[in-house]
Amino acid sequence: MQNDKIVVGLDIGTTKICVMVGRKNEYGKLDVLGMGKSVSDGVVKGKVINIEKTIVAIKKAVEEAEEISGIDIKVVNVGIAGQHIRSSIHRGSITRQDRDEEITVEDVNRLTNDMHRMVIPAGNQIIHVMPQVYTVDYDDGIKDPVGMTGVRLEADFHVITADINSINNIQKCVKRAGLDIENMILEPLASSLAVLSDEEKEAGVCLIDIGGGTTDIAIFHENIIRHTGVIPFGGNIITSDIKEGCMVMQQQAELLKTKFGKAIALEANENEIVSIPGLRNRPPKEISVKNLAHIVEARMEEIIDLAHAEILNSGYDGKLAGGIVITGGGSQLHSVRQLVEYQSGMDARIGYPNEHLGKSKLEQVKSPMFATAVGLVLVGYRSLDERENRYQEVKAKNQNVFNNERQKPGKREGDFFSKIINKTKSLLIDDFDDNDDF
Template identity: 50%
Template sequence: MEDRIVVGLDIGTTKVCAVVASIDEMQKINILGVGKAPSDGLNRGVVVNIEKTVNAIRTAIEQAQLASGIEVKSVNVGIAGDHIRSMRSKGVITINNRDNEITMKDVERLLEDCQRIMLPTDQQIIHVIPQEFIVDGQDGIGDPVGMSGMRMEAEVHIITGLVSAAKNMFRCVERAGYQVADLILEPLASSYAVLDHEEKEAGVVLVDVGGGTTDVAVFQDNTIRHTAVVAIAGQKVTDDIRIGLSVLEDQAERLKREHGLAYVDLIQDDEIITVPGIAGRPPKEIKKSILSKIIQARVEEILEIVAIEVKRSGYGSEMSAGVVLTGGGSLLDGICPLANDVLGMDAKVGMPRGLTGGLVNEVKNPIYATGVGLVLHALQHNKQSGGQVMIPNSTQGSSVEKVMNGIAARMKSWFKEL
C-alpha cells in the first residue's frame, strides 16, 4: 500500500497538523493517522524560529506515524502568510501545426507565456491557475487540447510568495528529517476539503480563519478567481481578550474557546464568568456580554477585510453559494450570523469531506481543513510520495491538469537552491 500513501502537513501559527491518508483501488480515501502539536515558531504564517518549528513538525508527524504505523518520508506542505500575492495575467500564441490542432505542448507554451511578468527579486511564482482559454475568439474553453485553431489566448491567476519564506519552510521540513513533495497555497488546499463542485460552480467565498492568518479564496464557474491572505486571525482575538480583560494568555484562550460568542445580539442570559486571580489575587468576574463585545469587534474587522477582498475580485454579485467559514476561528459561536450581516450572504461552517474510512471522525473538524485539503490536493493531482505515484493513470485528470503538473514540477526547482 506504500505507493498509495500521501501526507499533508499544515504548518500554522498556533499548531502543526499532519495527516496520513491512502487511496484504494475503488478511489476511496482513508485517513490512517493524524498528529497535532502546538506551534510557536511562526508569526502570521511565516517562520520566525527554525528550531521551534522543526520540533513541532517532528512531534506532529511522529504522532501521525504512530497512529498509522507508516513511516513518513515526504510531505505536502501548505504555505500562507501576508507575503502571498495574487494577480491576473494574459498570454497569446499562434498554432503552427500542420492541421492547426492544439496539443499539450501548445498549452504549455501558452501558460509559460502568461508567466512573463515583472516580479520583485524576492518574490517567486507558487501557482499558475488557468481561468479560461480563448481559441480564435471563442471564449469559455476549459480544455483546448484537440481543438483546431490558429490563435490561442489564456487568462490565468498567478499566486506568488516570498522566496525566503518558502525556503525557510522547506528548511524546517528537511531539518525535521522529511522531504517536501509539493508546496500548496493553504486556501487552495482547504477548498479541496470543504467545498463541493456545486458551490464552486455557483460562486462561493472560502474564509479559513486560522491562528495567525485568515485565508480568502473566491470561486466562480468551478475556478479560483481571487486569493488573499490577511494577517489578522484567531490569535488577535485572544490578544484582545488578554489585554481588554487583563488576564493571562492561556486564560484568554480558554475564555475564547469555552465562553466566546462572536455576536452580542445572541446573548440571552448575561452570565458572569469567574477567572482565577493572578499570583494569589482574588478571582476576577467577567460579564459574558463584555467578552462578546471584545470578540465581535475583532471578528467584524476580519469579515470587513474579507468583504473588501470579495469586492476586489469583481465577482461579489455572483456568490450564489454564499460564504464557507473554516479553520479554528470558525468554531466561535455566532460567527455565521455575524458573517451573514457583515458580508450580506449566507454563511456556514465547512467541515472536511470526501473521506470514506479510517480516522474520519477524528478529522471532522474545521481545524483539520487545511491538512485534509493538502492530502486531497496531492491525491487529485497525482503527486508523488517516496518516488511512487499514488493514483492510476486513468484518474489523472484533464490534459490541462497534466500540463500544469509538469510546469509546477519545474517551477519548484528554485526551492532546491538552499
C-alpha cells in the same frame, strides 16, 4: 494503484503544526491513517520566525503521526500562507505551427509553463500558475481549448507569488526535519479541495479560512479560481483583544474565547459570569460573558468586513450564488455563521471536510480546524484545477492504449524481414530440387 498510494500533508500554521497521513479507499474516500499535531511556537502570521522551534515542532508532529499510522514518513505536501502571498492576473500566448491540427494537452501545458518564466518583482517566487479562460484565434471565453483548431492560443492566468525568503525558510525547516517536499500548495486552495463541492465552485463561492494568524480568501466561479487574498488577522488577534480587555493571561484568554466566546453579543446572557483563577495569592477574577461577547464581535466584524471587501474588489460581488463557506479554527466560534450572513448579506455555511473522508478512528479530523491538512492530503490524488484532472486521465488512457498496442501480437518489423528470408529460402530449395532432377 493510486489507492495504495500513501499521501502526507504538513500544515505549518500559526497556532499549530499538523501532520496527516491518508490513503484513498475502494470507494474513493480518504481514510486518515494517522495524525500528529504540536504547538507552533516559531511561526507568526504564517511566516517562520524561528527555524529551530519550527523544526522541533515538525518533528514532534511527524513522530506522533508515524506512531498512530505505523508509516515511516519521508515525503510531504506542504501548505504555505501568510501576508507575503500576492495574486495577480496576467495574459500569455503561444503561436502554433499548423492551423488544421487540434490543440493538444501539450500545447496547453507549454502555454502554462511559459508563464513560469514571466518577470515578477524581485524577492518573490511563483508558486501557482492557474489558467482562467482561454482565447483561440480571438475567440474568447473558452474554458477548455483542447480539441479545437487554431494558430494563436492565449489565456488569462491567476498567478500566485510568495516571498522567496519565506519559501526558503519553510523548505529549510522541512528538510532539516528529515523530510522531502513533493508539492508546496497555497493553503486556501488546499482547504477548498476539502470543504467546497463542485456545484458550489460552478455556481460561485467565496471560501473564508479563519486561521490563527491570518484569514485566507479564495473565490471560485464557473469551477475556476478567480481571486485569492490574505487578511492579516485571525483567531489569535481575538485572543489578544480578550487578554487586554479582560486583563487575563494568554492561555486563559484562549480558553475564554473557545468555551464562552460568542460572535454576536446579543446572544450572550448579561447575568452570566465566568470565574477564572487569579494569580498567586490573589482572588479569582470574574469575567462577564456579555463583555467577552462584545470584544469577540467587534474583532470578528472587522475580519468579515475585510473579507467582504475582497469579494467587492474581485469583481464577483453579486455572482456568487454559492454564498460564503467559513472554515478553519475561527469558524468554530459560536454564531459566526449568522454574523457573516448579517455583515455580508450572503448565504453562509460552516465548511467541514466530511464529504471526502471515509471511516476514521480519529473523529477530530472532521473539524474545520483540520480542513487545510485534509486538503493537503487530497492534493496527492486530485489537482487544484478540474481540467488538469481530466488531462491526467486522458494522458493515462492514451498511455494504456499505447502499451496495449505494443503488446498485441501483430505485424512487426522483425516479422516482415523474417518472412522475406523464409520465402527466399524456400525459393532456393525449390531451385536446388529442380537441379536434382537433371
